[in-house]
Amino acid sequence: MKRGSLAADAWRRLLRNKMAVAGGVFVIFLVIIAIFAPYIAPYPFDEADFRNAYQPPCRGHPLGTDSLGRDLLSRLIWGTRVSLAVGFIGAITSFVIGVLWGTIAGFCGGLIDNLMMRVVDFLYAFPTMLFVILLMVVFKVNVATTHNPVILAMSALDDKLGGMLFVMIGIGAVSWVGIARLSRGLALSLAEEEYVEAARAIGNSSLRIVTKHILPNLMGPCVVYVSLGIPGYISTEAFLSFIGLGVTPPTPSWGAMISEGYQVMLVYPHMALFPAIALGLTMLAFNFLGDGLRDALDVQM
Amino acid sequence: MLSYFVRRVLYTIPLLFVLAVVTFLLMHAVPGGPFSGEEKPLPPVVVERLMKYYHLDEPLWKQFTDYLWNVLHGNLGPSYMQYGRTVNEIIKDHLPVSAQLGVLALLVAIVIGIPMGIIAALRQNTFIDYMCMSFAVAGVSIPAMALGPLLIYIFGVKLHWLPVARWESWRHMILPACTLGIGHSAIIARLTRASLLQILRKDFIRTAWAKGLSGSRVILVHALRNALIPVVTVLGPMFAALVTGTLVVEQIFSIPGLGRFFVYSITDRDYPVIMGVTLLYGVIIVAMNFVVDLTYAFLDPRITYD
Numbered sequence: 001m002k003r004g005s006l007a008a009d010a011w012r013r014l015l016r017n018k019m020a021v022a023g024g025v026f027v028i029f030l031v032i033i034a035i036f037a038p039y040i041a042p043y044p045f046d047e048a049d050f051r052n053a054y055q056p057p058c059r060g061h062p063l064g065t066d067s068l069g070r071d072l073l074s075r076l077i078w079g080t081r082v083s084l085a086v087g088f089i090g091a092i093t094s095f096v097i098g099v100l101w102g103t104i105a106g107f108c109g110g111l112i113d114n115l116m117m118r119v120v121d122f123l124y125a126f127p128t129m130l131f132v133i134l135l136m137v138v139f140k141v142n143v144a145t146t147h148n149p150v151i152l153a154m155s156a157l158d159d160k161l162g163g164m165l166f167v168m169i170g171i172g173a174v175s176w177v178g179i180a181r182l183s184r185g186l187a188l189s190l191a192e193e194e195y196v197e198a199a200r201a202i203g204n205s206s207l208r209i210v211t212k213h214i215l216p217n218l219m220g221p222c223v224v225y226v227s228l229g230i231p232g233y234i235s236t237e238a239f240l241s242f243i244g245l246g247v248t249p250p251t252p253s254w255g256a257m258i259s260e261g262y263q264v265m266l267v268y269p270h271m272a273l274f275p276a277i278a279l280g281l282t283m284l285a286f287n288f289l290g291d292g293l294r295d296a297l298d299v300q301m
Numbered sequence: 302m303l304s305y306f307v308r309r310v311l312y313t314i315p316l317l318f319v320l321a322v323v324t325f326l327l328m329h330a331v332p333g334g335p336f337s338g339e340e341k342p343l344p345p346v347v348v349e350r351l352m353k354y355y356h357l358d359e360p361l362w363k364q365f366t367d368y369l370w371n372v373l374h375g376n377l378g379p380s381y382m383q384y385g386r387t388v389n390e391i392i393k394d395h396l397p398v399s400a401q402l403g404v405l406a407l408l409v410a411i412v413i414g415i416p417m418g419i420i421a422a423l424r425q426n427t428f429i430d431y432m433c434m435s436f437a438v439a440g441v442s443i444p445a446m447a448l449g450p451l452l453i454y455i456f457g458v459k460l461h462w463l464p465v466a467r468w469e470s471w472r473h474m475i476l477p478a479c480t481l482g483i484g485h486s487a488i489i490a491r492l493t494r495a496s497l498l499q500i501l502r503k504d505f506i507r508t509a510w511a512k513g514l515s516g517s518r519v520i521l522v523h524a525l526r527n528a529l530i531p532v533v534t535v536l537g538p539m540f541a542a543l544v545t546g547t548l549v550v551e552q553i554f555s556i557p558g559l560g561r562f563f564v565y566s567i568t569d570r571d572y573p574v575i576m577g578v579t580l581l582y583g584v585i586i587v588a589m590n591f592v593v594d595l596t597y598a599f600l601d602p603r604i605t606y607d
Contacts, residue, residue, distance in 0.1 A: 004445060019435070072350045129545075130579055133567050143446060233446045242446055243564050258446055262553045265450060266465065269458050272450035279445040287442040 011273040013296040020292020024283035034081040041074035054268050064270040067260060075252035076278055083234050083282060084252045086167055090233035093172025093228045098179030106187030107210055123177045136245040137165040159262050162251030167240055171233050182225055186218040224294055231286040238279055254279045320583045325365055329573055335570040337379045346502040353559045380572035388577035391562060397509035398468060399558035403544035405474055409482030418493025429513060433490060440487025449480045449553040477554045485539055489532055497528040508516055541586040
């Protein structure tokens with residue numbers, strides 16, 4: 001990184017923001033935990049031990065055990081994987097769909113733009129939660145009854161990922177509209193820039209102009225926008241697992257753990273408390289980091 | 302003004318219509334039906350009769366037009382899963398609870414949010430400001446699902462101050478309303494602060510000071526009234542989100558609101574309940590956006606609609 005370059009300036013501004021740095025450190029910590037989960041977790045996440053069910057925190061189980069005697073700390077650690085995977089892959093999915101949709105609409109203009117943006121408008125007005133819930137039910141029931149090889153292959157992959165795949169698809173399918181609007185607006189304004197006019201004047205094809213001049217220039221704001229969305233995707237996953245439409249048991253998800261724990265809150269508060277703290281801290285860290293990034297890069301949105 | 306009003310109302314009709322069509326199609330796109338449960342399968346004859354009784358054997362377009370016709374006559378149909386109850390009754394029994402929770406949460410959000418935003422703006426870049434804004438980020442970040450158990454643990458389990466479940470006296474309402482409202486208070490505090498800071502730099506505020514008005518009069522009357530415009534704009538959608546988004550809080554605190562019908566009707570494929578609750582939520586959201594546009598004109602006389 002060159003001294004005095006734009007990126008170096010942004011980096012310095014980011015480092016000066018203590019909350020953002022703290023958030024960033026915590027996010028890195030979470031990523032490490034998620035990657036090395038099998039080595040860190042003291043027990044397998046699905047190892048039940050019925051004689052030790054509902055244990056409060058003790059020596060063998062630092063955070064206690066759940067209704068089946070599974071070690072809560074191990075499940076929290078494995079749950080980090082689910083949360084982060086859904087957060088990042090949900091972000092990538094909505095980024096790819098949104099940027100493609102918005103850039104095509106903005107660059108084509110006219111009738112195509114109009115039609116594409118009406119779809120976006122409608123999805124914007126549509127209650128997101130309802131859409132996600134309906135999608136999840138469609139996925140789950142379709143998989144149980146279909147003979148379509150594509151869906152069967154997806155369902156096999158979904159099983160391997162502990163039910164995460166469909167959550168990611170569901171989140172990606174509803175969360176791209178904001179980014180589509182942003183990238184369309186940017187594409188429209190970039191298309192008016194002089195260098196684009198110059199590129200067209202020397203005979204570049206539309207495809208080349210889009211890939212060489214427009215896409216690289218709208219990446220920055222779009223990346224920031226989508227990274228600000230990550231905590232939202234993480235909490236959507238927790239919500240879906242909370243109502244039983246997220247990951248499939250025994251895959252540990254913080255949302256599912258809270259959902260199991262709140263029912264016995266008065267007797268065994270540790271069961272809901274620790275996943276709630278983990279979820280809260282994670283959301284905080286991502287938000288502090290996201291706010292810091294936005295300020296540091298000084299993105300106008 | 303009147304023509305704007307009429308145009309807005311007319312504009313909502315296609316929106317709600319498309320909402321109904323899409324929900325209806327998505328709902329029926331799921332294979333099987335409300336009576337093809339896997340755990341306790343009903344005899345095929347019974348399923349067939351039930352399908353006939355509820356007109357589910359008719360073509361989709363016929364079912365949809367019949368449904369629309371009934372809705373236009375104020376009849377949202379029977380619930381398939383709760384025998385003998387109509388969707389109208391379910392909404393009548395449970396919406397007031399959700400609405401009450403939503404209103405209380407909104408009050409919590411306003412009562413905490415606006416003063417905090419004002420204080421933060423008046424003490425910009427001081428320790429108080431940083432405290433308020435850190436609280437705001439925390440409030441925005443922590444979802445109700447995490448905050449609920451935390452509040453229950455502190456105030457219910459450890460301190461024994463407040464009951465942690467059911468919906469009876471005002472004491473039962475404090476924790477759920479705070480769980481739901483605190484996140485939104487943070488949004489209000491941030492907005493109030495940002496917009497008040499902008500207004501305080503305006504010329505008319507300097508004039509007000511120069512006239513020798515008291516500090517409280519300048520802030521509360523001249524500045525705040527203008528600064529609250531962006532805040533008011535988020536209150537409408539916020540109220541809609543609070544009423545429709547109570548599901549998690551209702552679950553955690555065992556409150557008999559409408560939220561759980563929303564989710565369980567979808568998993569049970571209780572078609573009329575899904576349609577009824579979705580359309581109701583759609584109407585609430587659209588109506589709130591409309592109210593916001595009207596309050597604009599009230600707060601800022603320069604804004605006119607034509």
